[in-house]
Amino acid sequence: MQHRDASPSPHNRSVAAAAAAFVAAGALVLAGFPGSASARAASPSPAETAAVAETSPQVLKAMQRDLGLSAAQAKQRLVNEAEAGAVAGALQNRLGRDFAGAWVHGATSGTLTVATVDAKDVPAITAKGAKALVVGHTVAQLDAAKAKLDRAAKGTKTLDAPVWYVDVRTNAVVVSAVKTAAAEKFVSAAGVDRDLVRVERTKDRPRAFYDIVGGDAYYMGGRCSVGFSVTQGTTQGFATAGHCGRVGTATQGYNRVAQGTFRGSIFPGRDMAWVATNSQWTATPYVKGQGGTRVGVAGSTQSPVGASICRSGSTTGWHCGTISQHNTSVTYPEGTISGVTRTTVCAEPGDSGGSYISGSQAQGVTSGGSGNCRSGGTTFHQPINPLLQQFQLTLRTTGGGEDPGPGPGDPSGTWAAGTVYEAGDTVTYDGETFRCLQPHQAQQGWEPPNAPALWERG
Numbered sequence: 001m002q003h004r005d006a007s008p009s010p011h012n013r014s015v016a017a018a019a020a021a022f023v024a025a026g027a028l029v030l031a032g033f034p035g036s037a038s039a040r041a042a043s044p045s046p047a048e049t050a051a052v053a054e055t056s057p058q059v060l061k062a063m064q065r066d067l068g069l070s071a072a073q074a075k076q077r078l079v080n081e082a083e084a085g086a087v088a089g090a091l092q093n094r095l096g097r098d099f100a101g102a103w104v105h106g107a108t109s110g111t112l113t114v115a116t117v118d119a120k121d122v123p124a125i126t127a128k129g130a131k132a133l134v135v136g137h138t139v140a141q142l143d144a145a146k147a148k149l150d151r152a153a154k155g156t157k158t159l160d161a162p163v164w165y166v167d168v169r170t171n172a173v174v175v176s177a178v179k180t181a182a183a184e185k186f187v188s189a190a191g192v193d194r195d196l197v198r199v200e201r202t203k204d205r206p207r208a209f210y211d212i213v214g215g216d217a218y219y220m221g222g223r224c225s226v227g228f229s230v231t232q233g234t235t236q237g238f239a240t241a242g243h244c245g246r247v248g249t250a251t252q253g254y255n256r257v258a259q260g261t262f263r264g265s266i267f268p269g270r271d272m273a274w275v276a277t278n279s280q281w282t283a284t285p286y287v288k289g290q291g292g293t294r295v296g297v298a299g300s301t302q303s304p305v306g307a308s309i310c311r312s313g314s315t316t317g318w319h320c321g322t323i324s325q326h327n328t329s330v331t332y333p334e335g336t337i338s339g340v341t342r343t344t345v346c347a348e349p350g351d352s353g354g355s356y357i358s359g360s361q362a363q364g365v366t367s368g369g370s371g372n373c374r375s376g377g378t379t380f381h382q383p384i385n386p387l388l389q390q391f392q393l394t395l396r397t398t399g400g401g402e403d404p405g406p407g408p409g410d411p412s413g414t415w416a417a418g419t420v421y422e423a424g425d426t427v428t429y430d431g432e433t434f435r436c437l438q439p440h441q442a443q444q445g446w447e448p449p450n451a452p453a454l455w456e457r458g
Helices: 013-025 057-067 072-099 121-126 137-153 180-190 385-393
Strands: 099-105 111-116 131-134 163-167 172-177 197-201 217-218 223-225 228-232 235-240 250-252 260-264 272-277 286-288 293-294 306-314 317-332 335-343 355-358 361-372 376-383 428-429 434-436 455-457
Touching: 057 306, 057 317, 072 099, 072 111, 072 121, 072 306, 072 455, 111 121, 111 272, 111 293, 121 131, 137 163, 137 172, 137 180, 137 250, 137 317, 137 335, 172 180, 180 197, 228 272, 228 385, 235 260, 235 385, 260 385, 272 385, 306 361, 317 361, 335 361, 361 385, 376 385
Parallel strands: 111 131, 172 197
Antiparallel strands: 099 111, 163 172, 163 317, 217 223, 217 250, 228 235, 235 272, 250 260, 260 272, 286 293, 306 317, 306 355, 317 335, 335 376, 355 361, 361 376, 428 434, 434 455
16 A cells, blocks of 8 residues: 555556456457356456456466466456356356356466266256366365365364365365374364365465565555455445454554454454554555556456456565365464465565455455465365455445445435445345445446346246
């Protein structure tokens, strides 16, 4: 977070024209999807809804470097991922209990795979332009098994089996273990069906990343990093990692000027916190990029497994990778945290609290990991939407970001700007019912009829 911001908002540009320029840079591989921009010329495309065209050049350059892409491929990948997320959400709603996960793959995320436990669902999947895969277990079954592991972790030592997650690509709950015996004991203690679990050996022992900046620095005895600017009513502040400070801890900004106080913090269990700043500090819809440039934040739509993601950290600069799994649990020396996202982005001690972003969409704040940016590593981030929901915060975005208050977006409906919605949630708006396709925090301009990437009728 900078002390003052006079940068103009990129939202004043024509989103439609900018998105068209993005697509022109490289053919849209997923354009065959019935939900694609070409099939919905009268409605905003998923890429327009997700403000893909507002993606910072710094994000694109980092994607090219770390993912081995050309400039056109980086732009094409973001458009494809926005499209795939909307299609995957629609299929999840349609398949219901049969749904077994979805993910993108390929250099430009040109292939979307959707898994089901019922072969009868294959025509519905392929009709939407996705690849179908029939597997043995639903996501609900895998999530239930992981929930048992989460409960068992409260009474079981898991430092030698420090990471576990639902891996939709292999249709299993994976337990990553330094010692196989520790993983087997953990699974047994949880009472999980062994057929649902795959144990993987690892040498990594994840730890929380303390002490050094990951966007702009802030100080509270040590140093951590600003994640994303937020508001709570008229109070401004920022989201960060819970392990960086406890409620009441005072902070100083990057310039050592008095900044604010931790207003909410959870760690372990989760790794989320927010700092309420004083009147000298202004919340802006940006994160710090390479060389001090600004990266705009347009929203908080969660990207799917396999999607590209970038991280800002002053220790290691800009680095990109892909999303490996959502719904991950990891044990640090201080305790176990759940509900984090596992990525292939590298990080090093000190990047805690910093920003993860896919295109222009906020994803989360740095928690911890293993490895480094010289030999490679694994990182975990606390997703931003649960953090916003936990502390009743509104993400500051390039669209404005003023806290809309608790009221509904339309007097006749239940949709409300500022509310965090999960896939499958239903709302009413102007007499119609809509169902959520992708997790996000609602904002003005993203009303259900105007955001087909996020909502479907019925």
